Structure formats: C-alpha cells, structure tokens
Amino acid sequence: xxxxxxxxxxxxxxxxxxxxxxxxxxxxxxxxxxxxxxxxxxxxxxxxxxxxxxxxxxxxxxxxxxxxxxxxxxxxxxxxxxxxxxxxxxxxxxxxxxxxxxxxxxxxxxxxxxxxxxxxxxxxxxxxxxxxxxxxxxxxxxxxxxxxxxxxxxxxxxxxxxxxxxxxxxxxxxxxxxxxxxxxxxxxxxxxxxxxxxxxxxxxxxxxxxxxxxxxxxxxxxxxxxxxxxxxxxxxxxxxxxxxxxxxxxxxxxxxx
Amino acid sequence: xxxxxxxxxxxxxxxxxxxxxxxxxxxxxxxxxxxxxxxxxxxxxxxxxxxxxxxxxxxxxxxxxxxxxxxxxxxxxxxxxxxxxxxxxxxxxxxxxxxxxxxxxxxxxxxxxxxxxxxxxxxxxxxxxxxxxxxxxxxxxxxxxxxxxxxxxxxxxxxxxxxxxxxxxxxxxxxxxxxxxxxxxxxxxxxxxxxxxxxxxxxxxxxxxxxxxxxxxxxxxxxxxxxxxxxxxxxxxxxxxxxxxxxxxxxxxxxxxxxxxxxxxxxxxxxxxxxxxxxxxxxxxxxxxxxxxxxxxxxxxxxxxxxxxxxxxxxxxxxxxxxxxxxxxxxxxxxxxxxxxxxxxxxxxxxxxxxxxxxxxxxxxxxxxxxxxxx
Numbered sequence: 001x002x003x004x005x006x007x008x009x010x011x012x013x014x015x016x017x018x019x020x021x022x023x024x025x026x027x028x029x030x031x032x033x034x035x036x037x038x039x040x041x042x043x044x045x046x047x048x049x050x051x052x053x054x055x056x057x058x059x060x061x062x063x064x065x066x067x068x069x070x071x072x073x074x075x076x077x078x079x080x081x082x083x084x085x086x087x088x089x090x091x092x093x094x095x096x097x098x099x100x101x102x103x104x105x106x107x108x109x110x111x112x113x114x115x116x117x118x119x120x121x122x123x124x125x126x127x128x129x130x131x132x133x134x135x136x137x138x139x140x141x142x143x144x145x146x147x148x149x150x151x152x153x154x155x156x157x158x159x160x161x162x163x164x165x166x167x168x169x170x171x172x173x174x175x176x177x178x179x180x181x182x183x184x185x186x187x188x189x190x191x192x193x194x195x196x197x198x199x200x201x202x203x204x205x206x207x208x209x210x211x212x213x214x215x216x217x218x219x220x221x222x223x224x225x226x227x228x229x230x231x232x233x234x235x236x237x238x239x240x241x242x243x244x245x246x247x248x249x250x251x252x253x254x255x256x257x
Numbered sequence: 258x259x260x261x262x263x264x265x266x267x268x269x270x271x272x273x274x275x276x277x278x279x280x281x282x283x284x285x286x287x288x289x290x291x292x293x294x295x296x297x298x299x300x301x302x303x304x305x306x307x308x309x310x311x312x313x314x315x316x317x318x319x320x321x322x323x324x325x326x327x328x329x330x331x332x333x334x335x336x337x338x339x340x341x342x343x344x345x346x347x348x349x350x351x352x353x354x355x356x357x358x359x360x361x362x363x364x365x366x367x368x369x370x371x372x373x374x375x376x377x378x379x380x381x382x383x384x385x386x387x388x389x390x391x392x393x394x395x396x397x398x399x400x401x402x403x404x405x406x407x408x409x410x411x412x413x414x415x416x417x418x419x420x421x422x423x424x425x426x427x428x429x430x431x432x433x434x435x436x437x438x439x440x441x442x443x444x445x446x447x448x449x450x451x452x453x454x455x456x457x458x459x460x461x462x463x464x465x466x467x468x469x470x471x472x473x474x475x476x477x478x479x480x481x482x483x484x485x486x487x488x489x490x491x492x493x494x495x496x497x498x499x500x501x502x503x504x505x506x507x508x509x510x511x512x513x514x515x516x517x518x519x520x521x522x523x524x525x526x527x528x529x530x531x532x533x534x535x536x537x538x539x540x541x542x543x544x545x546x547x548x549x550x551x552x553x554x555x556x557x558x559x560x561x562x563x564x565x566x567x568x569x570x571x572x573x574x575x576x577x578x579x580x581x582x583x584x585x586x587x588x589x590x591x592x593x594x595x596x597x598x599x600x601x602x603x604x605x606x607x608x609x610x611x612x613x614x615x616x617x618x619x620x621x622x623x624x625x626x627x628x629x630x631x632x
Contacts (some may be wrong), residue, residue, distance in 0.1 A: 072495060098497035110492040112485060119280060123485045124496040126478045172496065 025050045025176050025207050026071065031080035033066055033231075040066040042231035043080065048176065053198065053208040055218045055239075058228035059252050064211045065107070067228065068180055071209075072104050073097045085175060103174035107181045107211075109161035111168070113154040117145050120153050120164055125171040135171055142197065143167035159190035166197060170206075177201070179210045183217050195220040215243070227252060277469065279476030281334065281484060283553050283607040293555075300461055304454045312457050316525055318565040319460035321541075323518025325549070325557040326467060328542040331511035333551035334475055336487030337504060338395075341402030342542050344384075344409055345512040347533035349377030349519030351413070351428075354437040354529055358426040363448040366441045373523075374516045381512020382505065389501040389508070394490075403539060410534035433530025440524045451524070460521055464558065467514065471554055474510075483507055537584060544591045550601025559603065564590070 027047040033040045041063045048054050056064050069075040071082060073094035082089045089097050098104075103124075112120050121139055125132060140146040143163040148156065153164060162182060169177060182198075183191040191214065198208060198221050212218050218225060218239060225242045227235040229251050235242055242248055278285040284293070304312050324346050331337045353373035360368055384405060388398055417430025428434060440451040440459065451459045474480060485493045486503050494500050523529045532538055541564075549560030564587060571583035578586075598605045 074491075093499075094494050095497050095499045098495060104495050106495075110489055112488040112492070114488060115484065116280070119481065122481060123493070126481060127497055168496070 023050050024048070025085060026209065027083045028067075028071075029081045029083070031067070031070060031082060032078045033063075033070055033075060034078045039231050041070060041077075044228075044231070044233055046226065046233060048207060048209050050175075050207055051202075051205060052223045053202050053210065053221050055222040055225045056209065056211045056228060057213070057215075057218065057225060057242075057252065058234070061230075062228040063231040064228050065180060066231075068104070068178055068209075068211055071097075071178060072102065098172065101175035102178065103169040103172045103176070104178040105162075105165050105169045105180065105182060107184055109158065109165050111153040111156075111161050111164050114152060116150050116152055117156070117164060118149040121168055121171055124168050128172060130171070130173060139167045139171055142170070142200065144193070159186050159193070162186065162190075162194065163197065166194070170201060174206070176207045176209065179208065179212075181211055181213060183212070183214055191217050192220070276473045277476065278472075279480065281475045281480045281552075282472050283550075283603060284555065297461075297465055301458075304457060309453055312454055313525075314566075314569055315562075316457045316460055317522070318562045319457070319464055320518050320521035320525055321545075321565055322464055322558045322561045323467065323514050323521065324542050325545040325561040326464075326471060326554060327511045327514035327518070328546045329549070329551060329554050329557035330471060330475070330514065331507050332546060333553070333557075334480065334487060335483040335504060335507040337508060337511075338399045338543075339402040339508070339511070340399045340539055340543060341404075341406035342511065342515045343533055343539045344402065344406040345377040345381045345515040346519035346522065347406075347409060347413075347529070347531075348380050349373040349516035350523035350529040350533060351434065352376035353520045353523045354434045355423045355426040357438040357524075358434075358436060359424040361425075361438065363441045363444050366438050367444070369438070370440070370520055373520045374513060377516025377519055378509060378513040381515070382509040385505045385508035385512070389504045403536075406534045406539050407536065410531050410536075413531035413534060429530070431531060433528055435528055437523050437527045437529060439527060440521070456521075456525060463517065463521075467517070468554055468558065475554075479506075541587075544587055546601075547591055548594045548602060550603040550605075553601060553603040553607075556601055556603030560601075 024047045028044055031041055031044045031046070040061075044063075044067065046067070056067070058064050066075065070077050071084075071089075073089070073092060077090065080090075084097070084100055084102060087100055089100065092100075112123065115123070117140070118136065121136055122132070125135055128135075137146075140149055143166065145156075145160060145164060145167070148160070153161065156164060166179070166182065179198075183194050186194065195217060198210070202208060202221075208221075210218075210221065222239055224237065225235075225239050226233060227242060227248050234251065235245055235248055274285075274290075284290075303315065324342055327345075328339060328342045331339055331342075350373070353369050356369035356372045357366055359365070384402070387393075388401060393401060413428065414431050416428035417432065419427065421428040421430070426434060440456065442449040442451060442455075442459070449455065475483065482493075482498060482503055485496075485498065486500055486507075490500050519533075522533075545561040545564055546557045548564065549556030549558070568583050568587065571578065571586060572580045594601065600608075
C-alpha cells in the first residue's frame with residue numbers, strides 16, 4: 001500500500017491551504033462494513049488528496065459502492081472512522097455530511113422527473129447562498145442543457161439526465177464530488193461529454209472520487225487509481241502502473257496472466 | 258423565488274403576483290385572477306341572494322374546506338397521505354368546547370380559539386415527530402393516522418358518564434358536547450357574536466387568506482423543498498435536506514389548518530361529537546382532495562364545497578334516491594375520478610386550457626406564416 005497511513009487528519013486546518021503541498025480531503029481509518037457474515041469493506045485505510053481526480057475500480061462485489069455509501073452516510077460502518085476536511089463524519093447524518101462540502105451522484109439517474117431542468121437545479125441550489133440566476137446560467141451552460149431549461153426532466157435522454165444530475169450536485173459547490181459510475185450505459189460521445197465536464201470542474205479546483213468500470217473513461221479523467229478487491233485495497237497508483245500490473249489484470253481485467 | 262429568475266416586477270401588484278405565482282400552483286394568468294376575484298365576490302354577495310338556512314349550511318362547507326386545504330397541502334405537495342386529518346380537526350373542536358364552556362366570556366372565547374388551535378397543532382407535531390423521526394413512511398403513515406383518529410373515536414364515544422367532564426364541560430360520549438360558545442369578535446359588551454351571516458363572512462375571509470398564504474408558501478423555497486421531498490426523498494437527503502424535519506414542519510402546518518377548521522366547526526354548530534373521528538368523516542377529506550386535484554389548493558376547496566352541497570341535497574333525497582345513497586354516490590365519484598381523471602378535476606381542466614391555448618396559437622402562427630411568407 002503506497003499511501004501514508006499515519007496522517008493525523010484531525011489536526012488539519014478546516015480550510016485547506018492554497019498552493020504548496022497537497023492536503024488530504026477525505027480519509028478513512030480501518031473502515032469496515034459487515035453484512036451478516038460478509039465483509040464488504042474490510043478495514044480500509046484510504047485517502048483522497050485535494051484537487052485530484054481519483055478513480056476507484058475493482059471487480060463486481062469489491063465493495064466500491066459500499067465504500068461510497070459509507071462516506072455519504074447511507075450506510076453506517078461496522079467499525080472505523082471517516083474524516084473529511086478535518087471533521088469526523090462517522091456519526092453524522094447524511095444531510096449534515098453534505099453540508100460539510102461533499103456532494104454525490106449515484107449510479108442510476110435520480111433527477112426529479114416531474115420538475116423542469118431549471119427546477120431540478122434550483123432544489124440543491126436554494127440551500128446555498130450563491131447567486132441563483134448566475135449559478136443557474138453557468139451550470140446550464142456547463143452541462144449543455146441551456147436550451148432545455150424549461151422542459152420536464154422526464155423528457156431528457158439518459159445521457160442528458162446524467163449530465164443534469166452532475167450539474168445538480170455541482171450547484172452545491174462541493175469540495176469533494178463523489179460519482180458512482182457516471183457513464184454507465186452511455187454512448188462513446190456521451191462519455192466524452194462527461195469526461196470533459198469533469199475535467200473542466202477539476203480545472204476549477206474540484207476534487208473527485210469516481211467509481212468506474214470503463215477503463216477508457218478512467219484514462220480520460222484520472223490522475224490516480226485505487227483498486228479495491230474483496231473489500232480491501234489491492235493496489236493504488238498512477239493509471240499506467242495499474243494497467244500494467246499483472247495481478248490487477250488477473251483479478252479485475254479478467255485476463256489470465 | 259420566481260421573481261429573481263424572471264427579473265422581477267417593479268410594481269406592487271407585480272411583486273404580489275410574483276409571490277403568489279409559480280410552478281407549484283395552477284392559475285397564473287390575469288384571466289385566472291379575474292375569475293378568482295369574481296368567484297370571491299359571488300360568495301360575498303351570496304347571503305343577499307338566498308335564505309339564512311342556506312347560508313348556515315354554506316358556512317359548514319367553508320369550515321370543512323380548511324380540512325381539505327390541510328390534506329391537499331401535506332399530501333399534494335409533500336406526498337404525505339394522512340387519513341386522519343380529522344383527528345386534529347376534532348381535537349381542536351373538543352378543545353375549543355372545553356375551554357370556551359369553562360371560560361364563558363368574550364375573552365374566554367379568544368383564549369379558547371388560541372388554545373384549541375394550539376392543541377390541534379401540537380397533536381400533529383407530536384404524532385409527526387414520532388412518525389417521521391421513527392422512519393414511518395408512505396402507506397404506514399396513512400394507516401397510523403387513520404388508527405389515531407379511530408382510537409379517538411372509540412375513546413370519546415365512551416365518555417358518556419357525568420364523571421367525564423373537564424370543569425363545566427361534559428364530554429358527553431356518543432351524544433357529544435353541547436353548549437359550545439359561538440365565535441366572537443372583540444371583547445366585552447361591544448363584542449360581535451359571529452353567527453349566521455357574520456360567521457359566514459368570517460369563514461370566507463379566513464379561507465381566502467389561508468388559500469393565498471398557502472400559495473405564497475408552496476411557490477416559495479419551502480414549496481420547492483416540499484415537492485423535492487415528494488418526488489424523491491433519498492435524493493433530496495443527498496442535497497443536504499433534513500427530510501424528516503421538512504415532513505414534520507409540513508405535517509404541523511397541516512395540523513394547524515385542520516385545527517382552524519375544527520374551531521370554526523365546533524362554534525358553527527355549538528356542538529361536537531365523536532363522529533368527527535369516525536371513518537366516514539375521515540374518508541371525506543381524501544375524497545374532496547382526490548376529486549379536486551391533489552396538487553390544486555383551489556381544486557380541493559371547490560370540490561369540498563361542491564361535494565358537501567351535493568351531500569346536503571342528497572340527505573333530503575332526490576326523487577327516488579334516498580339519503581342512504583349519499584355516501585355511496587360520493588364513493589362512486591371517488592372511483593370515477595381515480596379511473597378517469599387520476600390527477601383530479603382541476604389539474605385536468607388546466608391541462609385542457611393549456612392545450613386549447615397552444616392549438617389556438619399554433620393556428621394563428623400558421624395563418625400568419627401563409628399570409629406573410631418570409632423572404
């Protein structure tokens with residue numbers, strides 16, 4: 001395991017210093033989740049540095065989505081702790097965790113089907129004190145849905161719904177953005193759109209943790225990749241190293257080495 | 258909210274309309290507001306055109322409309338279907354009776370009004386707290402609220418003995434509580450007792466004010482939050498909303514509206530009995546709101562007035578149809594609406610109006626295009 005595990009996250013300043021060395025935004029300590037006899041996440045020490053786009057890959061059942069749900073608080077851990085920006089999130093309700101600067105988009109699109117595109121964006125946006133009209137216009141441009149702002153979300157295509165939902169999560173102006181398989185079921189073009197959307201948000205300083213299966217997509221967005229297998233961190237490193245790693249290919253990419 | 262998006266209107270009237278209009282209510286056109294004003298004016302002159310007995314009956318329909326508004330608000334906008342809104346209506350009615358009978362003065366009536374509305378509101382807050390923080394959801398909320406009403410029904414029905422009294426107020430069991438005071442406006446000897454036409458006008462003013470107030474609420478930020486909770490609770494939580502708290506606030510406001518109706522109702526008949534907690538009465542708000550349209554506050558009021566007027570008509574029998582058929586016909590109406598107009602009458606009418614308007618504008622555009630071909 002290559003990440004330092006002795007970072008005392010509690011002592012970090014709440015607001016990360018600008019410039020200079022990177023700092024840890026998210027860290028889990030011996031995080032564990034058991035479902036009955038099955039250990040889905042097994043004593044995971046994991047961290048995400050400020051300003052990176054981290055991808056989390058692994059075979060089905062590796063515990064990727066469980067890890068994400070532990071971070072957002074939809075699941076409560078069987079053991080271990082989660083720190084975000086110096087705050088201990090472990091016993092916090094989901095809605096309070098979001099207020100610390102985390103935003104999330106789950107795998108299947110969960111837009112408000114009966115509301116218009118614009119209203120969908122207003123729901124998260126009205127919780128912030130950001131300038132509504134300005135952020136709306138910016139976000140609609142960014143997700144390329146400005147011409148559909150008045151249409152009900154139920155009329156959008158699958159790819160458009162995914163973009164809208166990323167836009168909704170982004171209006172909260174989070175420090176850390178969690179995405180669970182953002183390009184599942186998308187065409188090559190739609191995938192490229194999402195990749196450039198993530199890159200442009202990353203250029204503006206947003207940190208990402210992305211669960212993904214599609215290695216082409218991972219290559220388009222990621223700095224570092226963490227491989228999860230059977231609830232444990234299997235490998236972590238730059239994408240080239242991970243793709244070249246024979247053990248990773250064996251467990252994940254399905255190749256017989 | 259809509260003001261900041263549309264650039265806002267500068268005139269006072271424009272600003273008022275900005276607050277009242279939005280995506281969550283039907284009827285935003287000048288024509289709608291003219292129609293609304295005409296309807297309110299018609300209700301205002303109604304007492305001059307008919308006999309006192311009819312006005313007394315109409316006051317009852319107006320009092321019940323608060324119950325409809327209350328259910329429409331929590332069910333239509335936040336997706337919480339309560340089958341027991343009558344519980345808060347009845348609790349307030351009994352509380353008004355108990356306080357009003359014990360403090361038999363004009364000041365006493367004022368205290369009774371405040372106390373009764375508080376009693377209904379706090380009951381809703383308490384039940385809501387246990388349900389929403391206890392993770393009770395969807396159908397279970399419906400069942401639990403109905404059970405609360407039915408338990409109250411059974412309990413109040415057995416309070417017939419003389420030992421069942423709060424001070425001077427006998428609860429009266431099945432026979433109910435009598436001698437509940439009428440509402441009064443003002444204090445002392447100059448106080449105006451609201452009976453007959455006076456009560457009718459008080460109800461009309463209170464109902465119009467409640468309707469407009471709710472329109473402002475549902476078209477503002479809180480309305481957007483309610484709709485988000487109705488559409489997808491899990492997703493709304495992951496935008497940082499405290500969903501149980503939102504539902505508790507909504508349910509408590511709903512309880513307050515039902516309580517206001519209960520106070521009017523108890524003072525209207527100077528009487529209340531346990532049938533307000535019974536299943537036949539508990540089902541009526543669901544019928545009114547389903548028929549009028551869950552997402553239409555005005556539809557809920559209109560349906561209440563129409564259905565209750567119809568029930569009054571049926572109770573004296575129409576031709577060969579006796580009064581025993583009244584509830585059967587109301588039930589049939591509910592089934593018919595669920596089958597053919599699932600969104601309710603008013604939303605369907607609004608859709609039809611929109612379609613007509615679109616067709617007309619398409620037609621005028623196509624004629625304009627043929628008359629003035631572009632270069």
